[in-house]
Amino acid sequence: MESRNIRLAVIPGDGIGTEVVAEGLKVLEAVGTKIEPTHYDLGAARYHRTGETLPDAVLQELRGYDAILLGAVGDPSVPPGVLERDLLLRLRFEFDHYVNLRPVKLFPGVETPLADTPAEDIDMIVVREGTEGLYAGTGGVMRRGTPHEIATQESLNTAYGVERVVRFAFEKAKSRPRKKLTLVHKTNVLTYAGDLWQRTVNRVAEEFPEVTTDYSHIDAASMFFVSQPERFDVVVTDNLFGDIITDLGAAIAGGIGLAASGNINPERTAPSMFEPVHGSAPDIAGQGKADPTATILSVAMLLDHLGLHTEAAKVEQAVADDIVDRLAGWAGRTTHEIGDDITARVSG
Amino acid sequence: MESRNIRLAVIPGDGIGTEVVAEGLKVLEAVGTKIEPTHYDLGAARYHRTGETLPDAVLQELRGYDAILLGAVGDPSVPPGVLERDLLLRLRFEFDHYVNLRPVKLFPGVETPLADTPAEDIDMIVVREGTEGLYAGTGGVMRRGTPHEIATQESLNTAYGVERVVRFAFEKAKSRPRKKLTLVHKTNVLTYAGDLWQRTVNRVAEEFPEVTTDYSHIDAASMFFVSQPERFDVVVTDNLFGDIITDLGAAIAGGIGLAASGNINPERTAPSMFEPVHGSAPDIAGQGKADPTATILSVAMLLDHLGLHTEAAKVEQAVADDIVDRLAGWAGRTTHEIGDDITARVSG
Numbered sequence: 001m002e003s004r005n006i007r008l009a010v011i012p013g014d015g016i017g018t019e020v021v022a023e024g025l026k027v028l029e030a031v032g033t034k035i036e037p038t039h040y041d042l043g044a045a046r047y048h049r050t051g052e053t054l055p056d057a058v059l060q061e062l063r064g065y066d067a068i069l070l071g072a073v074g075d076p077s078v079p080p081g082v083l084e085r086d087l088l089l090r091l092r093f094e095f096d097h098y099v100n101l102r103p104v105k106l107f108p109g110v111e112t113p114l115a116d117t118p119a120e121d122i123d124m125i126v127v128r129e130g131t132e133g134l135y136a137g138t139g140g141v142m143r144r145g146t147p148h149e150i151a152t153q154e155s156l157n158t159a160y161g162v163e164r165v166v167r168f169a170f171e172k173a174k175s176r177p178r179k180k181l182t183l184v185h186k187t188n189v190l191t192y193a194g195d196l197w198q199r200t201v202n203r204v205a206e207e208f209p210e211v212t213t214d215y216s217h218i219d220a221a222s223m224f225f226v227s228q229p230e231r232f233d234v235v236v237t238d239n240l241f242g243d244i245i246t247d248l249g250a251a252i253a254g255g256i257g258l259a260a261s262g263n264i265n266p267e268r269t270a271p272s273m274f275e276p277v278h279g280s281a282p283d284i285a286g287q288g289k290a291d292p293t294a295t296i297l298s299v300a301m302l303l304d305h306l307g308l309h310t311e312a313a314k315v316e317q318a319v320a321d322d323i324v325d326r327l328a329g330w331a332g333r334t335t336h337e338i339g340d341d342i343t344a345r346v347s348g
Numbered sequence: 349m350e351s352r353n354i355r356l357a358v359i360p361g362d363g364i365g366t367e368v369v370a371e372g373l374k375v376l377e378a379v380g381t382k383i384e385p386t387h388y389d390l391g392a393a394r395y396h397r398t399g400e401t402l403p404d405a406v407l408q409e410l411r412g413y414d415a416i417l418l419g420a421v422g423d424p425s426v427p428p429g430v431l432e433r434d435l436l437l438r439l440r441f442e443f444d445h446y447v448n449l450r451p452v453k454l455f456p457g458v459e460t461p462l463a464d465t466p467a468e469d470i471d472m473i474v475v476r477e478g479t480e481g482l483y484a485g486t487g488g489v490m491r492r493g494t495p496h497e498i499a500t501q502e503s504l505n506t507a508y509g510v511e512r513v514v515r516f517a518f519e520k521a522k523s524r525p526r527k528k529l530t531l532v533h534k535t536n537v538l539t540y541a542g543d544l545w546q547r548t549v550n551r552v553a554e555e556f557p558e559v560t561t562d563y564s565h566i567d568a569a570s571m572f573f574v575s576q577p578e579r580f581d582v583v584v585t586d587n588l589f590g591d592i593i594t595d596l597g598a599a600i601a602g603g604i605g606l607a608a609s610g611n612i613n614p615e616r617t618a619p620s621m622f623e624p625v626h627g628s629a630p631d632i633a634g635q636g637k638a639d640p641t642a643t644i645l646s647v648a649m650l651l652d653h654l655g656l657h658t659e660a661a662k663v664e665q666a667v668a669d670d671i672v673d674r675l676a677g678w679a680g681r682t683t684h685e686i687g688d689d690i691t692a693r694v695s696g
């Protein structure tokens with residue numbers, strides 16, 4: 001890695017995706033890394049122009065990169081699911097991003113919508129499974145458009161898939177001061193899948209005696225995120241529950257504008273992919289209104305993943321400092337301006 | 349209905365279920381109705397004693413009642429899912445409770461965990477589908493306990509099942525001042541089911557030109573419940589998303605101690621069933637700590653369903669008044685005391 005530049009594939013995608021990724025790259029450059037970015041114009045525009053979402057040849061090319069930075073995917077002009085399934089989810093599946101890592105942390109100075117909640121009460125990390133469950137895409141429809149239509153969706157869960165992400169979550173919990181792992185599921189209704197998840201957690205727990213384990217149904221967990229966020233340290237959960245709970249997590253930790261994520265392939269058999277939790281937000285696209293902070297924090301996760309820990313810490317610190325200054329009346333900046341301000345801090 | 353007593357089946361169930369139901373019945377009696385309750389000892393105790401969850405003969409008997417009042421079901425001594433599936437969900441399915449009606453309303457004086465949110469911003473009603481989706485219970489497991497285990501869960505969605513609940517939701521929206529209906533789903537991932545739900549909403553919308561329709565993905569909706577609850581008036585959603593979002597709704601509207609629900613069979617081909625949203629809470633059972641208000645508000649919904657609108661309003665007002673007095677330092681009351689106080693108000 002030392003002798004050659006780090007190769008980064010950049011997929012800005014749709015809507016505000018392009019705007020926030022530009023700022024993320026600015027920060028990446030300013031922090032002084034030997035990272036060489038290559039852009040890929042995947043997303044709605046390409047789909048309309050050529051009908052392609054993710055051509056096999058491009059997928060093969062992407063496999064050769066050290067990491068991927070993605071903005072956001074999805075546009076109202078494309079039928080729901082096309083870009084999500086054939087581009088974003090395909091990347092997660094093909095590159096075996098079985099860990100979708102989503103920190104939920106309230107930065108000092110950020111306002112949470114929760115009253116009377118001290119910043120230290122919101123400090124968890126959600127380990128969302130990224131390759132199975134209801135995201136498998138299996139299911140179908142019969143007699144579409146008739147009064148006798150039936151539409152199904154199937155959640156696929158394997159011992160292989162569950163154990164590896166649970167094991168990752170235990171390792172993560174072990175590395176944190178509180179060493180607590182909460183499984184979030186709905187074992188009382190999704191009895192087959194829930195049983196697999198719960199048994200797996202129980203079994204792997206024996207190898208991690210220093211980690212306390214806990215369980216919460218997804219409905220109760222949603223409530224606790226709001227009423228008692230301090231209950232959670234590391235959360236492990238399936239793909240769909242993780243999707244829901246990390247948006248909720250973003251909301252309590254000051255908003256989707258700050259929520260970063262990494263789609264991780266821990267064995268590094270394919271590039272990991274970093275992206276803000278937010279979507280393409282077509283309603284505010286092109287107006288310079290998007291907060292690039294989530295992308296910039298995703299860049300910090302990317303740097304960490306690549307072993308560039310000093311640079312990662314520098315970016316995180318710059319964001320933390322920028323956030324403190326927002327309180328002092330720095331609101332109302334454009335996407336560019338926020339990017340510039342954080343860039344200035346990492347260069348300084 | 350006038351000439352004979354109204355027949356009510358009462359299923360206190362497990363944990364705090366028995367405690368809160370006792371208070372609900374006290375209020376029901378005090379408000380002066382000709383309602384004659386019959387108790388059924390279904391739940392964990394009976395399961396352990398006889399192995400029965402819901403014997404067919406009991407199910408048949410229950411069918412003859414005008415309504416059912418249920419406390420809560422579930423106990424750690426019973427494997428997860430047994431009582432939930434074979435008792436609670438079986439009742440919902442057998443009695444075709446396709447509308448699970450869950451108001452999310454902040455009573456004046458109740459503290460919400462959300463900062464800076466005026467009470468009038470939280471006033472919605474969730475219409476949760478109650479008989480389909482992932483609650484169908486279909487799925488299975490292969491090679492259980494081996495490294496090659498696979499566990500599946502299937503979401504079943506029919507035009508018949510979706511249209512009737514969507515239609516109910518539109519009627520509900522039409523009857524409210526804001527006349528706004530939001531579909532909550534995950535159409536970009538659950539493409540088959542999402543397509544059925546979205547098409548159904550679009551089609552039925554044509555019959556309700558006065559109702560504004562909107563759409564939100566479940567992940568975004570979870571965020572908006574916290575950051576912009578005023579977005580929502582009537583929400584229609586599937587069984588699992590409805591489960592999650594109504595617990596979240598309870599959290600923002602002052603806690604699970606206040607959240608009421610009705611499992612409604614709108615055609616009255618079988619008795620509807622009313623229950624607090626909260627569970628059996630084994631950790632605080634038998635200690636007089638449970639708030640019976642959710643059950644008492646469920647009793648108000650029950651009265652409304654039976655056409656006893658004056659009595660329903662009286663119970664609701666008593667709860668509203670009781671809540672205002674909580675602010676004046678009436679905290680720390682036992683389950684009994686809260687029940688007594690509300691009873692005194694409806695008798696007065």
Ligand SMILES: CC(C)[C@H](C(=O)O)[C@@H](O)C(=O)O
Pocket residue numbers: 073074084085088089243277279536537567
């Ligand atoms: C866009 C969508 C397919 C995606 C998901 O559901 O995973 C998004 O919501 C996310 O959380 O990254």
Ligand SMILES: CC(C)[C@H](C(=O)O)[C@@H](O)C(=O)O
Pocket residue numbers: 188189219421422432433436437591625627
């Ligand atoms: C106990 C459980 C089966 C039930 C559900 O999931 O519907 C409960 O959470 C509810 O919301 O009524």
